[in-house]
Amino acid sequence: MPLASYQTSVPVVVDDVKCIADKGCTVCVDVCPLDVLRISDMTGKAYMAYDECWYCMPCEADCPTGAVTVNIPYLLK
Amino acid sequence: MSSPFESYDDLEDADERLQAADPGERRVAIIALGQSGDPAAVGYLKNMVSDPDAGVRQQVAMALGEFDGPESAAALAQLLVDPEPIVASAAADSMAEFKDPACADAILPLVTHGHAFVRMGALRALKELRRKDTLKPALEALQDADAAVRVQAIGVIGFLKLEESIPALTASTADPDAHVRRAAVSALAFSQMKPAADSITRALKDEDWMVREMAAETLGSNANGLVAADQLIAALSDAFWQVRLKAIRSLGKMKVDRAVRPIGGCITHEQANLRKESAAALGEIADSAAEPFLALVANDSDPEVRKNARWALQQITARKAKISS
Amino acid sequence: MAMDEIVGGSSEVSCDVLVIGGGTAGPMAALKAKLKNPKANVVLLEKANVKRSGAISMGMDGLNNAVIPGYATPEQYTKEITIANDGIVDQKAVYKYAQNCYGIIEELDSFGIRFLKNENGDYAVKKVHHIGTYVLPMPNGETVKKALYRQLRRARILISNRYMATRLLTSGDGRVAGAISINTRTAEMLVIKAKAVILCMGAAGRLGLPTSGYMFGTYENAANSGDGYAMAYHAGAALANLECFQINPLIKDYNGPACAYVAGPFGAFTANNEGNRFIECDYWSGQMMLEFYNELLSGKGPVFLQLKHLHDKTIEEIESTLHKVERPTRGRFQEGRGTNYRTESIEMHISEIGFCSGHSASGVFVDDFARTTVPGLYAAGDMASVPHNYMLGAFTNGSVAGTDAMEFADNHDFADFDAADVAKEYDRVMAPTRREDGIPPNQIEYKARRLVNDYLQPPKVTRKFELGQRRLAEVRQDMEQQMIARNAHELLRALETQSILDCADMAAHASLYREESRWGLYHLRTDFPDKDNENWFCHTLLSKKDGRMTSEKRAVQPYVVPVADDEKDLYDKQRIRASA
Numbered sequence: 016m017p018l019a020s021y022q023t024s025v026p027v028v029v030d031d032v033k034c035i036a037d038k039g040c041t042v043c044v045d046v047c048p049l050d051v052l053r054i055s056d057m058t059g060k061a062y063m064a065y066d067e068c069w070y071c072m073p074c075e076a077d078c079p080t081g082a083v084t085v086n087i088p089y090l091l092k
Numbered sequence: 093m094s095s096p097f098e099s100y101d102d103l104e105d106a107d108e109r110l111q112a113a114d115p116g117e118r119r120v121a122i123i124a125l126g127q128s129g130d131p132a133a134v135g136y137l138k139n140m141v142s143d144p145d146a147g148v149r150q151q152v153a154m155a156l157g158e159f160d161g162p163e164s165a166a167a168l169a170q171l172l173v174d175p176e177p178i179v180a181s182a183a184a185d186s187m188a189e190f191k192d193p194a195c196a197d198a199i200l201p202l203v204t205h206g207h208a209f210v211r212m213g214a215l216r217a218l219k220e221l222r223r224k225d226t227l228k229p230a231l232e233a234l235q236d237a238d239a240a241v242r243v244q245a246i247g248v249i250g251f252l253k254l255e256e257s258i259p260a261l262t263a264s265t266a267d268p269d270a271h272v273r274r275a276a277v278s279a280l281a282f283s284q285m286k287p288a289a290d291s292i293t294r295a296l297k298d299e300d301w302m303v304r305e306m307a308a309e310t311l312g313s314n315a316n317g318l319v320a321a322d323q324l325i326a327a328l329s330d331a332f333w334q335v336r337l338k339a340i341r342s343l344g345k346m347k348v349d350r351a352v353r354p355i356g357g358c359i360t361h362e363q364a365n366l367r368k369e370s371a372a373a374l375g376e377i378a379d380s381a382a383e384p385f386l387a388l389v390a391n392d393s394d395p396e397v398r399k400n401a402r403w404a405l406q407q408i409t410a411r412k413a414k415i416s417s
Numbered sequence: 418m419a420m421d422e423i424v425g426g427s428s429e430v431s432c433d434v435l436v437i438g439g440g441t442a443g444p445m446a447a448l449k450a451k452l453k454n455p456k457a458n459v460v461l462l463e464k465a466n467v468k469r470s471g472a473i474s475m476g477m478d479g480l481n482n483a484v485i486p487g488y489a490t491p492e493q494y495t496k497e498i499t500i501a502n503d504g505i506v507d508q509k510a511v512y513k514y515a516q517n518c519y520g521i522i523e524e525l526d527s528f529g530i531r532f533l534k535n536e537n538g539d540y541a542v543k544k545v546h547h548i549g550t551y552v553l554p555m556p557n558g559e560t561v562k563k564a565l566y567r568q569l570r571r572a573r574i575l576i577s578n579r580y581m582a583t584r585l586l587t588s589g590d591g592r593v594a595g596a597i598s599i600n601t602r603t604a605e606m607l608v609i610k611a612k613a614v615i616l617c618m619g620a621a622g623r624l625g626l627p628t629s630g631y632m633f634g635t636y637e638n639a640a641n642s643g644d645g646y647a648m649a650y651h652a653g654a655a656l657a658n659l660e661c662f663q664i665n666p667l668i669k670d671y672n673g674p675a676c677a678y679v680a681g682p683f684g685a686f687t688a689n690n691e692g693n694r695f696i697e698c699d700y701w702s703g704q705m706m707l708e709f710y711n712e713l714l715s716g717k718g719p720v721f722l723q724l725k726h727l728h729d730k731t732i733e734e735i736e737s738t739l740h741k742v743e744r745p746t747r748g749r750f751q752e753g754r755g756t757n758y759r760t761e762s763i764e765m766h767i768s769e770i771g772f773c774s775g776h777s778a779s780g781v782f783v784d785d786f787a788r789t790t791v792p793g794l795y796a797a798g799d800m801a802s803v804p805h806n807y808m809l810g811a812f813t814n815g816s817v818a819g820t821d822a823m824e825f826a827d828n829h830d831f832a833d834f835d836a837a838d839v840a841k842e843y844d845r846v847m848a849p850t851r852r853e854d855g856i857p858p859n860q861i862e863y864k865a866r867r868l869v870n871d872y873l874q875p876p877k878v879t880r881k882f883e884l885g886q887r888r889l890a891e892v893r894q895d896m897e898q899q900m901i902a903r904n905a906h907e908l909l910r911a912l913e914t915q916s917i918l919d920c921a922d923m924a925a926h927a928s929l930y931r932e933e934s935r936w937g938l939y940h941l942r943t944d945f946p947d948k949d950n951e952n953w954f955c956h957t958l959l960s961k962k963d964g965r966m967t968s969e970k971r972a973v974q975p976y977v978v979p980v981a982d983d984e985k986d987l988y989d990k991q992r993i994r995a996s997a
Binding site for chain 1: 420465466468469470471474475559578579601602627629630631632633634635638639640670671672744745746749750753754854855856857906909910
């Protein structure tokens, strides 16, 4: 069967102004238990690449600059 | 394929990375040092306490928390007096994790610092160190103008569990601040001497219900709690059910026979928690005079009340059997 | 290079003791193994990152089963767990835990993990259970993982993050020889030869589908997809009492604990729609879950955690813990809903099913030394069969496993394994990456878990289970023949899907084998509604024999702490009617 891609709103939001991933920081990407965060090749900032979030918060709690916010996924909020 | 294992070479280029022009890069280097697990990292971190960037200093304060010991404590002492609140607060949190008594040397001088936040942070950190020479400064801090500082001072004194501190703790049960009084009542629990029990007993009449609640609870675990039996019975008519609940629990724990009727009087209270504790306490005392009261809740709407009533009746039956045999 | 591009390839390392899973039990096992023989190599392998992995990634709000001198005795605790688990308990392991756990608390305290203390610096233990007093709150428990990681680094444990173990290696005579793992970002294979292996891979928490429909909105950390259960099974180890499912009372939709252990000591309780308690004790057991389930279905549901009768200041204190530790997004969730604990109760529901002996009793069978039935293979934590052992059990039994595994490694050389097994596993693992066209893992996983809900959720009906097995077999065929993975991350999910399906098969098989009802809701069979002590007062052991799933009985070992009949009745007679 052929594949289609579909849109989904993701719960983790990163403030690009505060994020220091472009300075070598990988804290949020490192600590995510589901491994859903990545650093963008285009912006150098962290973002949520996969909608597989346990809304557990280490990314937000451990971010050194307070750039990450974990929202409750839409389906259960 | 690169090594599959986490690196243990974090310190290798630390000097260079800590001097990066960009504060973000310095932060990243500090995070790595903090997580290295290598005690030699403290040597690098302590040189960063005067970094011009507050975010970097905050990171240093967090990283130093990973290394319990006097060298790290000395660096944190410098950060606790930092003018930026985010830095000082990170330093206070880190310090509070330390267990090595030698850390007290660097922290003690801050107990008399000009800022209340510093004094509070220092006292909070001293608690777990349990060093006898912290008693005197902590006793002096009981006179501090700031109530939050006085609360922490009580912790330092209470953790040391020294009978000589009873008069000071007793004085603090009359402190103008309710949080201080509550802490003081709790800190008196350890004492084997009657004056401590008397001080806790007086707190049953405190104007703040949380202090009264603490007093009622603490008497149940104090060596001389029984001297307060009558006052605990009187507390069963306290305006707050929370206070009554703890009084019931303590009377039950100490098996005060003459409390059966007054506790029985609480067994139909609208708060299910109170009915439950009444039934449980009557079971602990196990006096047959409680039977009519327990009968009142045999069909209670709350299963936990019923369960405790059943259990209490069993205890009474068992005690009767023991006496007759 | 594109994101998570598949690199592939394989390499090999060796160590004395390999610990798989860096959550709770794993770090403790690794530390103790290293302590036992500081010269030995200890590898800690983790699918996520040891810094924040496992059930306690954001810490824990309290110990539920602390046996602290002056508050409870090991005998009392052993009795209580025996009763809570309907008697099906090998007490030796429980008793050993109860004797050792206070020492572990002291050790954790020395690591800088913070427990609630009174103003005298003594542990502030609270009463929640029927008989003893076991709850030790951790209002500052968010630093647990940080403190563990610090110890691992200090001991210079070899930590390997982002490697998912897929299969164990065994020798011809059935001894463990190591494990095969795959990098979750590059799909490179890493073969780890080891003299002893400790599995600490957590619960099978991604088995049922949460009612929200969000696949990762599980009660357990969603990374805990039952990989340990599947690996132990394929290595020939026995798994105990898998029909004793894990089902928990949780905040509806949010699907995290409310949590009765935090709020309970302050006077909060579980109430029905009329504001009345309907269970005698908020301690989580199968019996309690059955009462919860019945109440939800009766006209007296929904069920709530009630706090509004408490004083403002008390609620403030509860909130400061609930919203900071274990599942800190709880506060954000309630805020989004506009739920204020002061005026409204928290709506509760029951979770999807899973395996977890941390809360119930379904796990890889272990003895009191954490040894599985495969020589050299150990298991600890949520996936090992010591019942109701929670976080402190994971630490304590992880410690037992680490010490004993190193002793085993000190006395044995590496076991040989067949190189063809590695090549075969490489092909199996990589198969989804070699298909051009097919079904992505998320669809296969969703369907499998939806079937678990439809057919395997209690009450268990034989006919439904048989249908469920047929449907799951169809999904398995799709998984084996059509699943595709287009990058390394998707391959991770594909491998997890295989674990999930293995666990679903085991859940069905084990449930059909035990022909009675036991453990309240956990194993409520409508065709066999009664407890049958004559035929089923035993463990059931599931294992792979000649490539097939089989189950057998195993006698409960003689009790070391006798339990009187009237004490057993405590649970059975919980639901005495008000009018009776």
